[in-house]
Amino acid sequence: MRRVHYGYWLALAITVVMAAVMLWWGREPICKCGYVKLWHGAVVSSENSQHITDWYTPSHIIHGLLFYGLLWLVAWKLPLGWRFAIATAIEAGWELLENTDRVIEHYRAVTISLDYYGDSVLNSVCDVAAMWLGFALARKLPVWASVVLALGFEAFTTWMIRDGLALNVLMLLWPLEAVKDWQGAL
Incomplete structure (x- = not known):
């Protein structure tokens, strides 16, 4: 029987620590609505980023594609x-950063995410x-299939909800009123 590399156990431990920190910060374990959904598709909603998957799940899959490629290099x-x-440490760090009060308030100020109050622990x-x-x-x-998959996810979410990984990063780092207006016209 093959032993599991210590790195995989460390990844699991990092995720557990991330969840514990979020709980310690007072983040909701699950949606305040009191139930858990496999998919939540309403972007402009207080339940966004509260359930198992949503329109931002593809961007996290893209993170994995990118992290694998960068770490391979x-x-x-x-x-x-x-x-x-x-x-996993990078992703967990991102989840913690994006769930700080400062970043949540920044999202609410510069994007259409007025009902965003942070992710539930389950969602993170x-x-x-x-x-x-x-x-x-x-x-x-x-490699070509990973690139096509990432571009496909980005194109699909941009078409469906006028948001995706690239636009999310842009609006976090360099908010543009024109992009906010375009996103709000959905």
């Missing part, structure tokens, strides 16, 4: 398990799991 000598743990853990899926897909797929 810069840390190719490290065992896969350690690269997986590093990717599932976002990390979505990154794991992207990481695993990137490991198995040819």
Whole structure:
């Protein structure tokens, strides 16, 4: 029987610590609505980023595709398990950062996310799991397929909800009123 690399256990521990920190900060374990849905599709809603999956799940899969590729380039000598743990640490760090009061208020001020009050702990853990899926897909797929998948997810979410990973990062770092207006016209 093959032993599981320590990096995978470390990734799991990082995720548990992330969830514990979010609970300690007072983040909701699940949606305040009192139930858990597999999919929540209303972007402009207080339930967005509260359930298992939503329109932002593809961006977390893209994170996994990107992290696998970047870590393959810069840390190719490290065992896969350690690269997986590093990717998980980056994703968990992002989840913690985006759920700070300062970033939540920034999102609410510069985007159409007026009803956004942060992710539930369940949603953040599932976002990390979505990154794991992207990481695993990137490991198995040819590079061209990973690129097509990432671009496809970005194009689809941009078309469906006028948002995606690129627009999310843009509006976080360099908010543009024209983009906010375009997103709000949905």
